[in-house]
Amino acid sequence: MTRAAERKPLRVGDLAKAVGKTVRAIHLYEELGLLAPVTRTTGGYRLYTEDAVARVNWIGKLQEMGFSLTEIQGFLRDWEGAGSGPEAMQRVRAVFQERLDETRRTMARLAALEKDLQASLDYLDSCAGCEPTHHKAECKCCDYHGHDPARAPELVAGLAGSRSERKPDVPLAHLTEGIR
Amino acid sequence: MTRAAERKPLRVGDLAKAVGKTVRAIHLYEELGLLAPVTRTTGGYRLYTEDAVARVNWIGKLQEMGFSLTEIQGFLRDWEGAGSGPEAMQRVRAVFQERLDETRRTMARLAALEKDLQASLDYLDSCAGCEPTHHKAECKCCDYHGHDPARAPELVAGLAGSRSERKPDVPLAHLTEGIR
DNA sequence: TTGCTCCTCACGTCACGTGAGGTGGC
DNA sequence: TTGCTCCTCACGTCACGTGAGGTGGC
Numbered sequence: 001m002t003r004a005a006e007r008k009p010l011r012v013g014d015l016a017k018a019v020g021k022t023v024r025a026i027h028l029y030e031e032l033g034l035l036a037p038v039t040r041t042t043g044g045y046r047l048y049t050e051d052a053v054a055r056v057n058w059i060g061k062l063q064e065m066g067f068s069l070t071e072i073q074g075f076l077r078d079w080e081g082a083g084s085g086p087e088a089m090q091r092v093r094a095v096f097q098e099r100l101d102e103t104r105r106t107m108a109r110l111a112a113l114e115k116d117l118q119a120s121l122d123y124l125d126s127c128a129g130c131e132p133t134h135h136k137a138e139c140k141c142c143d144y145h146g147h148d149p150a151r152a153p154e155l156v157a158g159l160a161g162s163r164s165e166r167k168p169d170v171p172l173a174h175l176t177e178g179i180r
Numbered sequence: 181m182t183r184a185a186e187r188k189p190l191r192v193g194d195l196a197k198a199v200g201k202t203v204r205a206i207h208l209y210e211e212l213g214l215l216a217p218v219t220r221t222t223g224g225y226r227l228y229t230e231d232a233v234a235r236v237n238w239i240g241k242l243q244e245m246g247f248s249l250t251e252i253q254g255f256l257r258d259w260e261g262a263g264s265g266p267e268a269m270q271r272v273r274a275v276f277q278e279r280l281d282e283t284r285r286t287m288a289r290l291a292a293l294e295k296d297l298q299a300s301l302d303y304l305d306s307c308a309g310c311e312p313t314h315h316k317a318e319c320k321c322c323d324y325h326g327h328d329p330a331r332a333p334e335l336v337a338g339l340a341g342s343r344s345e346r347k348p349d350v351p352l353a354h355l356t357e358g359i360r
Numbered sequence: 361t362t363g364c365t366c367c368t369c370a371c372g373t374c375a376c377g378t379g380a381g382g383t384g385g386c
Numbered sequence: 387t388t389g390c391t392c393c394t395c396a397c398g399t400c401a402c403g404t405g406a407g408g409t410g411g412c
Contacts, residue, residue, distance in 0.1 A: 013365060023366085024402060043410040044367055058338030064293055069401070079339050089307035096304070096335070100297040107290050110283055113244055117280040124276070127269035155276070158238030159259050193391065203392085204376060223384040224393055249375070366410065377399075384392065 009038075009047040019056040026056070032069055034059055034076070065099045066106075120153040189218075189227040199236040206236070212249055214239055214256070245279045246286075300333040 016023045029035040030046075035055055037046035062072050075095065082088030196203045209215040210226075215235055217226035242252050255275065262268030 011365075012367095022402075024404085027368095028402065041366095041410075045365080045410070046367095054334070054338065058334065061293060061296065061335060061338075063401095064289060065297070076339075086307050086310045089304045089310075092336070092339070093301060093304040093307075096297055096300050100294065100301065103290055103294050103297065107287060107294070109244060110287050110290070113241060114280065114283055114287070116241065117245070117276055117283065120276050121273060121280065124269050124273040127266050127273075130266045130269075154234070154238065155241060156272070158235065158241075159256075159272070191391075192393095202376075204378085207394095208376065221384080221392095225384070225391085226393095243375095364411090367408080369406085370404100371406105372404075373402090374400095378397085380395085380397105382393080385390090 009049065010052065012037075012046045012048070015048050015052055015056065018053050019060070021056060021060070029056065029059060029069070032073055034069065034072060066102055067099075116153060116155050120155040123153050123156055189229065190232065192217075192226045192228070195228050195232055195236065198233050199240065201236060201240070209236065209239060209249070212253055214249065214252060246282055247279075296333060296335050300335040303333050303336055 010018065012023050012026055016026055026035065030037070035052060037048050037052075039047050041047065059069075059072060062075070063069075067075065078091060079088060082091060190198065192203050192206055196206055206215065210217070215232060217228050217232075219227050221227065239249075239252060242255070243249075247255065258271060259268060262271060
């Protein structure tokens, strides 16, 4: 931090813009004790230094890691309550390790989703050239264009089962058979 | 779906377990018109077929893609209101394309986070062997163990700035200089 | 003085969580 | 009959969003 930077106080709107959060969010972080303005003007305007930008971005990262704001509070309290340096560091390490594992699990889920989406797009692409006389119900499971008739991607197949497509003539009595 | 599977109705708790959601969530999807039991027992118990498992998993995928439940409602309505098959398919395609882009952006953010976390863990590892006489404030920015003294990972450096570590003797008057 | 930014309540929203009080089902 | 599952309200929570009504600052 340079002296020049310290001489440019940020107002809450500037801070919000700098970090991509809303003013309301900044106020909330303050209520929760995660962030405080260095001072206020006589009129009550909050004033921040550039440090606040780093702090809010840090909060954002922890949120992306899956921490709730309440957990971030606790995390800071743990840190401040810790004794020696190495001890505090090892506590933090354990938390980060758990979050790294969780982040990787999330990434794996998203990668699977990405594949699903790509497969769905490929499937839908081949529908573009189809004759408009086909009803949409046919498209979920057609055997044109080399489609495997039984295997529309799950994201496409999931469009089935809407109420308007249910056949009301299928008897359902067997479901309640033997149940009073 | 086999006939045998159709003969095994699921109760709401079975369905919830099968999809990893709560009963409350299932009820909510029903309130929003996203899912309905095929029938009810005379006592009012909801009964589902295996189709419901696919439907709820489909809802879950759309949620992971960043859709709100209200958006999923609209998505279904669009589908049901669409005219010809190919036309409906192209609408769905546009939505999926947008979601694929968004999913990739999210994955990129998480990958950056993963790097951050790994760097932080590496940094903290070297603290394990440090003497316990060091105060934690020193650890955020030390020059032992080959650390670049000015460059603790952001996730570690962010622990700075807690109220208990502020130096109250730093004059802040310059911040309000020239501001009434 | 005008227009923009800020202030503090305080209620709304989204996707559920969590009882309360009562009943079905083997 | 016991114990488990289910039912319907209905209020709580989390991270903000969104005004309402008023004032600061160049």
